Amino acid sequence: MSTDRDAVARALRDVAKFAEVLQPKDVDEPILAPAVAHAVHEWLVEINNATELAAVGIEPRRLALLYGPPGTGKTTLAHHLAARLGLPLVAVQSERLVAKYLGETGQNLGALFDLLRVLEQHCVLLLDEFDAIGQKRMEGDSSAAQERNQALTVLLRRIEGFRGIGMAATNAKSALDSAMWRRFGLQISVALPGDVERFAILRKYAAPFDLHDEAVDMLVTVTCGCSPSLLRQLMEGMKRSLVLAHRLHVDISSPVDVFGRIVASIAPPPEMEQPPLWADTRALGTLTGMDWPPARMDGAA
Numbered sequence: 001m002s003t004d005r006d007a008v009a010r011a012l013r014d015v016a017k018f019a020e021v022l023q024p025k026d027v028d029e030p031i032l033a034p035a036v037a038h039a040v041h042e043w044l045v046e047i048n049n050a051t052e053l054a055a056v057g058i059e060p061r062r063l064a065l066l067y068g069p070p071g072t073g074k075t076t077l078a079h080h081l082a083a084r085l086g087l088p089l090v091a092v093q094s095e096r097l098v099a100k101y102l103g104e105t106g107q108n109l110g111a112l113f114d115l116l117r118v119l120e121q122h123c124v125l126l127l128d129e130f131d132a133i134g135q136k137r138m139e140g141d142s143s144a145a146q147e148r149n150q151a152l153t154v155l156l157r158r159i160e161g162f163r164g165i166g167m168a169a170t171n172a173k174s175a176l177d178s179a180m181w182r183r184f185g186l187q188i189s190v191a192l193p194g195d196v197e198r199f200a201i202l203r204k205y206a207a208p209f210d211l212h213d214e215a216v217d218m219l220v221t222v223t224c225g226c227s228p229s230l231l232r233q234l235m236e237g238m239k240r241s242l243v244l245a246h247r248l249h250v251d252i253s254s255p256v257d258v259f260g261r262i263v264a265s266i267a268p269p270p271e272m273e274q275p276p277l278w279a280d281t282r283a284l285g286t287l288t289g290m291d292w293p294p295a296r297m298d299g300a301a
């Protein structure tokens with residue numbers, strides 16, 4: 001028994017070459033759209049009730065693909081799901097598997113999946129930035145094409161043999177190989193948050209500052225198209241300004257100035273449609289009417 005534990009501990013240490021291991025205790029609960037929350041809940045029920053499914057001749061689905069724009073919470077969601085199963089998440093940075101010498105990417109994949117054979121019942125797997133290894137076959141017989149195609153063949157075979165619970169995440173789903181796509185029993189779209197989710201995300205990251213509902217509503221309007229990650233940066237920027245104003249000698253009497261400075265220092269990725277706060281200078285002006293400054297819920301001055 002203890003040799004088993006030793007082998008798992010050793011594999012968890014060795015897998016650090018390709019992956020980060022995220023523990024359940026470090027999880028941050030994501031705010032999800034109802035459809036995504038439902039899909040995740042359904043999958044968890046399925047995984048936790050394998051015996052009932054076995055009685056009718058089916059197994060829980062083992063693999064899910066998470067796709068969506070950058071910063072929408074794919075990695076966070078995978079960590080959350082692993083934590084709900086009480087297991088660490090082995091988050092493989094797929095780019096770390098890609099090598100330039102012929103056959104080396106396939107060898108790295110082989111080494112990874114050999115470790116996963118020991119770990120598969122003791123962790124949840126995430127193949128992050130999955131397009132780096134799961135992209136379409138390349139035409140021709142250049143060495144780059146041979147390398148990629150051989151790696152894809154290895155990956156298809158090794159994923160097929162993986163008996164644990166796994167996910168892959170990508171923000172470039174159209175780059176994925178279609179045979180690879182079909183290996184996943186679930187394909188979950190992790191889209192940009194709607195109004196309701198943006199409201200909750202802004203609230204979450206504004207804490208311990210207590211923005212009034214009307215103020216959050218104003219921010220919801222001007223942040224249409226923002227990812228959760230950008231919303232978090234926006235709220236963290238606000239908190240930084242409020243807390244450090246006296247050290248930075250900046251004026252925080254108007255929300256327009258505070259958010260104006262933040263908007264000038266962070267921006268959505270260029271390939272994404274720009275939210276009003278960045279696309280239209282009038283959007284910033286609408287924040288004049290905001291109830292300001294917000295009080296602190298934790299009672300600190």
Ligand SMILES: Nc1ncnc2c1ncn2[C@@H]1O[C@H](COP(=O)(O)OP(=O)(O)OP(=O)(O)O)[C@@H](O)[C@H]1O
Pocket residue numbers: 028029030031032068069070071072073074075076077169170171201228229230232
């Ligand atoms: N749904 C969410 N609710 C609350 N916070 C979120 C959510 N999604 C993302 N975040 C926050 O945004 C940050 C980035 O999220 P994460 O890395 O999970 O996004 P991602 O989709 O994996 O991005 P990428 O495509 O760049 O890999 C994290 O700090 C996380 O806390």
Ligand SMILES: [Mg+2]
Pocket residue numbers: 074075076128169
């Ligand atoms: Mg990610």
